[in-house]
Amino acid sequence: MIKPKKLSAKVISVGNITAGGSGKTPFVLYLAKKLMKKKVNFAILTRGYKRLSKDTIELEKIDSPDIRWEQVGDEPYLLSNHLLEIPIIVDKDRFHSGKIAQDKYKAEFLLLDDGFQHWNLKRDLDIVMVDSSIDLEKEKLLPAGRLREPLSSLKRANLFVLTRVDQSERRDKVIKLLQKYNPQAPIVESILEVTSVANWKDKSEIGLSQLKGKKGLAFCGIGNPYSFERTLKSSGLEILNAFFFLDHYIYTGKDLSSLQTEARKSGASYLITTEKDSIRLPDTGELTIPLLVIKVELKIISGEEKLWELLNI
Numbered sequence: 683m684i685k686p687k688k689l690s691a692k693v694i695s696v697g698n699i700t701a702g703g704s705g706k707t708p709f710v711l712y713l714a715k716k717l718m719k720k721k722v723n724f725a726i727l728t729r730g731y732k733r734l735s736k737d738t739i740e741l742e743k744i745d746s747p748d749i750r751w752e753q754v755g756d757e758p759y760l761l762s763n764h765l766l767e768i769p770i771i772v773d774k775d776r777f778h779s780g781k782i783a784q785d786k787y788k789a790e791f792l793l794l795d796d797g798f799q800h801w802n803l804k805r806d807l808d809i810v811m812v813d814s815s816i817d818l819e820k821e822k823l824l825p826a827g828r829l830r831e832p833l834s835s836l837k838r839a840n841l842f843v844l845t846r847v848d849q850s851e852r853r854d855k856v857i858k859l860l861q862k863y864n865p866q867a868p869i870v871e872s873i874l875e876v877t878s879v880a881n882w883k884d885k886s887e888i889g890l891s892q893l894k895g896k897k898g899l900a901f902c903g904i905g906n907p908y909s910f911e912r913t914l915k916s917s918g919l920e921i922l923n924a925f926f927f928l929d930h931y932i933y934t935g936k937d938l939s940s941l942q943t944e945a946r947k948s949g950a951s952y953l954i955t956t957e958k959d960s961i962r963l964p965d966t967g968e969l970t971i972p973l974l975v976i977k978v979e980l981k982i983i984s985g986e987e988k989l990w991e992l993l994n995i
Contacts, residue, residue: 684801684802686801686802686803686804686805687777687802687803687804688804689777689780689781689784689792689803689804690784691780691783691784691789691790691791691792692790692791692792692806692807693780693791693792693794693797693803693804693805693806693807694713694791694792694793694794694805694806694807694809694993695794695797695798695800695805695807695808695809696709696710696713696793696794696795696796696797696809696811697794697796697797697798697799697800697808697809697810697811698796698798698810698811698812698813698830699798699810699812699818699829699830699831699833699835699836700813700816700818700821700828700829700830701824701828701829701830701905702828702904702905702906702929703813703904703905703906703909703929704811704812704813704845704905704906705811705813705843705845705846705872705874705980706795706796706811707757707760707761707795707958708874708978708979708980709809709811709843709845709872709980710726710761710793710795711761711764711765711979711980712979712980712981712982713793714726714761714764714765714768714793715764715765717791717793717995718765718768720995722790722791722995723787723788723789723790723791724768724789724790724791724792724793725768725769725770725771725783725787725789725791725792725793726758726761726765726768726769726770726771726792726793726795727771727773727776727779727780727783727792727793727794727795727797727803728755728757728758728761728770728771728772728795728796729755729772729773729774729776729795729796729800730754730755730757730758730772730773731755731757731796731930732755732756732930733752733753733754733755733758733772734752734753735752735753735754736774738771738772738773738778738779738782739753739754739771739772739773740769740770740771740772740782740786741754741758741759741761741762741769741770741771741772742762742766742767742768742769742770742787751961751962754772755772756930756958756961756962757795757958758770758772758795759961760957760958760961761795769783769786769787769789771783775802776794776797776800776802776803777802777803780792780803791995798810798830798831798835798838798839799830799831807840807841807992807993808838808839808840808841809839809840809841809842809843809989810836810839810841810842810843811842811843811845812842812843812844812845812856812860813845813846813906813909814844814845814846814847814849814850814852814853814856815846815849815850815852815906815908815909816828816852816906817852817855818833818856818859819833819859833859833863834863836860836863836864836867837863837864839864839867840867840992841867841868841869841870841988841989841992842860842864842867842868842869842870843870843872843982843989844856844857844860844869844870844871844872845872845873845874845980846872846873846874846906846909847871847872847873847983848873848916849873849909849912849913849916853871857869868985868988868989868992869985869988870982870984870985870986870988870989871982871983871984871985872980872981872982872983873980873981873983874909874913874978874979874980874981875978875979875980875981876890876913876917876976876977876978877977877978877979878976878977879893879954879974879975879976879977880974880975880977881972881973881974881975882960882963882966882973882974882975883966883969883972883973888974890917890918890919893919893952893974894918895920896920896951896952897920897921897922897948897949897950897951898914898919898920898921898922898945898950898951898952898953898954898974899921899922899923899924899925899941899944899945899948899950899952899953899954900914900921900923900924900925900953900954900955901924901925901926901927901941901953901954901955901959902924902926902927902955902956902959903926903927903928903929903930903931903933903959903962904929904956904958904959905929907924907926910924910956911924913976913978914954914976917976919954921954922948922949922950923944923948923950925941925944930962931959931962932962933959933962933963933964934964935964935965935968938953938963938964938966938968938969938973939968941953942969942970942971945971946971950971951971951972952971952972952973952974953969953971953972953973953974954973954974954975954976955973955974955975955976956975956976956978957975957976957977957978959975960975
């Protein structure tokens with residue numbers, strides 16, 4: 683019913699068909715860093731899920747320090763921490779933010795974050811993220827399940843990015859399913875690779891080898907918490923227990939005190955969480971146990987050439 687509006691800049695949408703946890707943010711970061719290396723002038727358009735402000739907010743090197751994450755959402759804030767010189771425009775109306783990106787920042791390419799269900803802006807390329815650990819055929823539509831749309835909507839995709847293929851036994855079945863609904867779309871396979879662990883308090887990096895022989899307690903509030911736990915264990919970390927909160931959960935001081943108590947009871951010597959969760963933490967001054975943050979990057983292990991052929995950049 684809605685006629686998409688077209689911008690002169692090339693629009694690359696990164697979205698998914700399930701609610702949360704598909705690896706969309708790491709892939710946007712992967713794309714952004716590649717585009718920066720190629721000296722491409724681009725901007726990121728995002729709605730800022732669950733943010734408090736309704737205003738259009740432009741995150742870039744000059745303005746970002748004055749903006750709190752609650753105003754823009756945890757994902758745009760995380761992106762801005764990694765992409766200091768790239769304009770990230772937060773607005774529900776992506777055509778409006780796209781116009782700003784074109785006119786003010788002279789962007790030639792626009793990365794549309796979480797755009798598969800956004801109809802107001804015409805896309806040149808629809809990339810759909812698919813978590814290979816999820817059995818899509820057994821999923822139901824929201825609110826009964828995690829599907830945002832029927833599986834038949836996969837036919838709109840131009841390319842699929844399969845994530846967490848190293849953590850899934852369903853890889854072949856998922857590929858078969860995607861080819862059933864959209865045999866023309868190429869499939870790229872990827873994993874999430876641990877790049878570093880840092881102390882939350884002073885941001886100092888800690889080598890994984892320094893945690894050998896030490897036991898930790900993990901916690902997170904993300905779309906696929908079990909993947910986080912598997913990533914920690916596959917990195918050689920000994921995790922005694924893991925506590926899962928709702929996706930985008932905003933932590934309180936009481937939550938951290940309870941987690942510290944649980945860590946002491948179980949014999950854990952540190953707490954560990956995701957980089958995105960760390961944005962939503964309150965002041966941790968009262969903690970007497972180290973709070974660590976694990977950082978990951980998306981790494982493509984198969985089909986990267988197909989992606990860049992379609993992007994034509």
